[in-house]
Amino acid sequence: MDQSVRSEPTSRESAEEWESDLVDLTGVPLAPSHGLCLPTPPERLLIEVRRPRSTSTGGQNPGRAD
Amino acid sequence: MNGQGTYEPLRLADRHLAELATGGGSDEALDQLERGERTRRQLLLGALHDRRDAPAGPLGSPDVAWQALHTAYRQDTGQVERLLLGPAVGSWVGHLLRRLHGTADGPELWTEWGHLHRLAVSAALLAGTDAHLPVPVTDGRLPLPGLGMLCLPGRWTGHRAVQATVHAGELAVGSGPDQVTLRPVHGPESAVWLPLRSVAPGVPLEDLDPYRDLDGPLPPARLDTAEFTAWRRVFADAVEVLGARTAPGPGRLDPGRIRSVVPWGRVGVLPPPEPTVRRSATTGDAYGAMVITRPAGGVMLAETLVHEFQHSKLAALLHLFPLLDDDRAERYYAPWRADPRHLTGLLHGAYAFIGVTGFWRDRMTDGSADPGTAAYYFALRRLQTRLVVRTLATSDRLTAPGRRLVAGLADTLDGWLRESVPDDALRRARTAAHLHRTEWRLRNLRPARSSPRPTAAFWPDIRTHVFAVRPGVPRTADEFLAAxxxxxxxxxxxxxxxxDPHVRAGRLVAYATLHPGRTARRILARPESARLPGSATPR
Incomplete structure (x- = not known):
């Protein structure tokens, strides 16, 4: 399991909030530019986006929401 | 950013996770998911921006495109932000990163990088800034994300780079006597310009963007006027169905959350569409977009909109947190598919179908659909979805937020399973559920290690919808079972x-119906090992 995710609740009964390994970039420009230093994407994010996809046109089963 | 110059992590309030875990989710919960999607888009755009290995093709360095994009963003942040958050942009970003990683195929790489240049042109047009840069044209077509597609006159084949100039809202493409000039933003359709159309206010009907599918680029598939009009009509009907229940909950959807509809499989009204949606799909790269074949009526479209948006919600939640530790082994039974699924696929199915179950629960009483048909689908999907949720819960693969989510789904479904449904609809639903599971096991499992491995070829589910209505005059074996x-x-x-596994499944379920008891339960539990009493049926 990915150890970089700090997503354990603060109590066994209920947690007030769950913390992601993605950071809050609200207010940071969406369009990249030189000099805009964004954090490195978490490895989990990169692994997920790099995983091969199927397409709607492939096969007879419906496209997969992978 | 905090006082130490680092960024705070995204956080999801437990009450919001609890709402999402019911299968629904308030506006606040969805806003949190969308905030996560923005971060993801930013980080992935940044990852592309930081690549220094764009091919030195006819477009030269992508720096000119990044600069034009940034200039437009500074001028009109709102417009360009909406453009960059568009679903097809997400598909392009994800696909290009996969191509650079070697896990996707596509056309010449410089043309895929070149989509950035097209994006920059769109941004400049929307923001009213100037830009001058080369763009890739394919077979004479220049798609402009978020705006439409330019069709250059003359004979064009393959990929070529042409110069594009934007000034004061006017676009000039090409040079000399072949140059085409137009004002694409709000420009009317013409011989050279196909504008992006909307199926409803604020909801594009995306039939042009090359990255409108789940991964790689496609040619455009422009709907003719009649098919476009039909889409608007059936979408309006679907919105009316969804408008009957507006309080947030599983199975409910604010159509304003839909980012785009990608029509699939037809560009004209003939042949007439089927009553149900033949194909629909969603990708986590394109939050809020859904690929759909147009059905005949609004109720089935509404069901599909709910189904597909559930996928977007879950994908966004998965982007925020790992919900399970998945080895991606495709071995699990999903009641709505012919093929074995991995755990993530199972979770996606469970989340989509809790939405579908809730949708039909609402339709039982709101008058928008036949109550008997609604009762059948409610009874069927609650049963099937609960089976899948149990598989997930007992998999020992869930993380803490994953356990929270799955426990919430189980609570919703257990409550629904206690609700009464008319006897005949309930019987047909249980029979249909048995039939699908039985046929799946016959086709995908083997009774003993020494038995030949099944071929697991695709097989169509022709029973689920047949059993939705009690046949008035049964003729086939299945219809007699439904009756x-x-x-x-x-x-x-x-x-x-x-x-034939389809026939064998029917025989086994019919036998179990006629002879309830321990033998019947054993047959239904492991049909792949079952031998009907008095039968020499081979396996």
Missing amino acids: DDPEAATSRYARLDPV
């Missing part, structure tokens, strides 16, 4: 190929 006449069904199955 609660298992004896007649059995005699008709006996005339068919006993080796």
Whole structure:
């Protein structure tokens, strides 16, 4: 399991909030530019986006929401 | 950013996770998911921006495109932000990163990088800034994300780079006597310009963007006027169905959350569409977009909109947190598919179908659909979805937020399973559920290690929708079973190929219906090992 995710609740009964390994970039420009230093994407994010996809046109089963 | 110059992590309030875990989710919860999607888009755009290995093709360095994009963003942040958050942009970003990683195929790489240049042109047009840069044109077509597509006159084949100039809202493409000039933003359709159309206010009907599918680029598939009009009509009907229940909950959807509809499989009104949606799909790269074949009516479209948006919600939640530790082994039974699924696929199915179950629960009483049909689908999907949720819960693969989510789904479904449904609809739903599971096991499992491995080829589910309505005059074996006449069904199955898994499933379920008890339960539990009493049916 990915150890970089700090997503354990603060109590066994209920947690007030769950913390992601993605950071809050609200207010940071969406369009990249030189000099805009964004954090490195978490490895989990990169692994997920790099995983091969199927397409709607492939096969007879419906496209997969992978 | 905090006082130390680092960024705070995204956080999801437990009450919001609890709402999402019911299968629904308030506006606040969805806003949190969308905030996560923005971060993801930013980080992935940044990852592309930081690549220094764009091919030195006809477009030269992508720096000119990044600069034009940034200039437009500074001028009109709102417009360009909406453009960059568009679903097809997400598909492009994800696909290009996969191509650079070697996990996707596509056309010449410089043309895929070149989509950035097209994006920059769109941004400049929307923001009213100037830009001058080369763009890739394919077979004479220049798609402009978020705006439409330019069709250059003359004979064009393959990929070529042409110069594009934007000034004061006017676009000039090409040079000399072949140059085309137009004002694309709000520009009318013409011989050279196909504007992006909307199926409803604020909801694009995306039939042009090359990255409108789940991964790689596609040619455009422009709907003719009649098909476009039909889409608007059936979408309006679907919105009316969804508008009957507006309080947030599983199975409910604010159509304003839909980012785009990608019509699939037809560009004209002929042949007439089927009553149900033949194909629909979603990708986590394109939050809020859904690929759909147009059905005949609004109720089935509404069901599909709910189904597909559930996928977007879950994908966004998965982007925020790992919900399970998945080895991606495709071995699990999903009641709505012919193929075995991995755990993430199972979770996606469970989340989508809790939405579908809630959708039909609402339709039982709001008058927008036949109550009997709604009762059947409600009974069927609650049963099937609860089975899948149990598989997930007992998999020992869930993380803490994953356990929270799955426990919430189980709570919703357990409550629904206690609700009464008319007897005949309930019987047909249980029979249909048994039939699908039985046929799946016959096709995908083997009774003993020494048995030949099944081929697991695709097989169509032709029973689920047949059982939705009690047949008035049954003719086939399945129809007799749906009409609660298992004896007649059995005699008709006996005339068919006993080796055919579809027929065998029917025979087994008909037998179990006629002879309830321990033997029947054993047959239904492991049909791949079952031998009907008095039968020499081979396996």
